[in-house]
Amino acid sequence: MSKPKLSDDEITKRGQELYENSIRPQVETPENIGKIISINVETGEYVIGDDLLVISMRLRTKQADAALWTERIGFNAVYAVGGTLVRTVE
Template identity: 45%
Template sequence: MTVRQPRYSKEEFAQRGDALYNSQIRSQVEEGNTGKIVSIDIETGAFEVADDIVNASEHLLAKYPDAQTWFIRIGHRSVYHFGARSVRETL
């Protein structure tokens, strides 16, 4: 198995991933998919939606093996959270 190396800083990963999601992807995936995971290739803008991070990643990497992957949980500020309180966004 080939180990992919990040080509961007953590800050640029986040900026690119969030920008792509907000400008191009959100409107396509948001309705009816709250809580699902979006896996985004921050270089091509390609994305996959799945119930969990593993399946979203596997589906994207099957099409784009060298993807620089950013993950977002639809309708939430973060993929994971700690504690009993929900971090759901107010839209």
Template identity: 45%
Template sequence: MQSIFWSVEEVAQRAKQFYENGIRQQVEHGDNIGKMIVIDSESGEYGIDKTGVETALKLKQKKPNARLFTMRIGYDVAVSFGGAIERTVE
């Protein structure tokens, strides 16, 4: 099966399966919490760095058509979009 035809949801699902079925136990410790992990959703190969950029570039060098998924170690989300919260007093 070629990953190039996978939807975004399939890429995410496959990468999360790799993470939950083995990678998590190897990487979730004090030194890595908050760092970014980039997972090749086809092979399960991964790398960790502060922003995920270096790892993504290395994985793409090895396999240019790799479908990569990035997440923050120890958190449920990789990126947070925020804004001001207005509080109204009645």
């Protein structure tokens, strides 16, 4: 698998900006809360699903070196290890 051309910091910055400024209003619906979204930060294309690996691979079939940013819709993290996910949306 190819490595993205962008740094981790740039992927995070672009992913957060895309999500907050254009994607969030479309996807933060009751039926999507708790699902995972993976965003290609270079194209703005995204996929929503329940399995991080599956949705990421769907984006990578279109662009092998895609710079992907992921979030759990309506929560503060994708996964919680030894902690609790905090709901950011009511």
